[in-house]
Amino acid sequence: MKNWVDRNLNHQNKYGYGLFSVILKFNQELIGDCGLEHTKFEEKPCVEIGYDFLSKYWNQGYATEAAKAVKDYAIEKLNIDSKSICSFIRKNNKASQRVSEKIGMQKIKEYKANDIDYYLYAFSKEYFK
Template identity: 45%
Template sequence: MIILETDRLYLRPYLDEDIKSIHDVFSDKETMTFYPAPFTIKETTEWVKRNQLRYKEVGYGLWAVCLKETRALIGDCGLVKQKVDNQNEVEIGYHINKKFWSNGLATEAASACKEYGFYQLGLEKLISIIDPSNRASIRVAEKIGFTKEKEAFIFNKNHAIYSGTKE
């Protein structure tokens, strides 16, 4: 079941058989630089299961990002409820396999998720929670029209909160 489609990508719910493919992304040290550590296979499995539960509970989560041309799973992108400074927010999150960095794919997926959040779900505001040193993620947020709103202590460290509102 395809949730979103762009020129080069489609986003769909995670399947149990995606664990190996997405683990290639989450177990990579460079990709996970801004996380405490690369994921173990157990952590990746829990990540997939957590998102599958989100689909059932709230109707969205992080989805598998697949290349249309090859159908290969190259990362994830989607919407996740977060609590920032005691406020309920919805975050656009994204992770792309480093083999595909610098091709605009994260921006393409995040832009589609932004449109989905605003026009399918009727949300008025979306955020991205970004480590202030993660220039690549900041560029993605800025390319989809987000600006830095503030800094917040979340996930046991300071993060920049980028946000955008429905136009």
């Protein structure tokens, strides 16, 4: 847990963005995280939108709401080029793929990493072709 928090704090200090905690307004419960991570895809620098929620809160629209807010924040406040924003999603993770689609991303390509099949999702094909 400490390593995970340290990793995120180091990332936040280096790039000026990272993961947000997602807290329900009505009861202050921490239900997940959603945010941005600077990374690379096939040597191209890019910014991944990621999210992870407690299973008892799945399928209530929370990831979509959070990911949309993070996307808007990235583009409007951090001035990150929308073309470089992406998500790496396992082929069998249909819920995550749906969240990506609901915030306007499209499936760009399939690839394999560590023997696991993934889809690259992004807002534009242009940057990743």
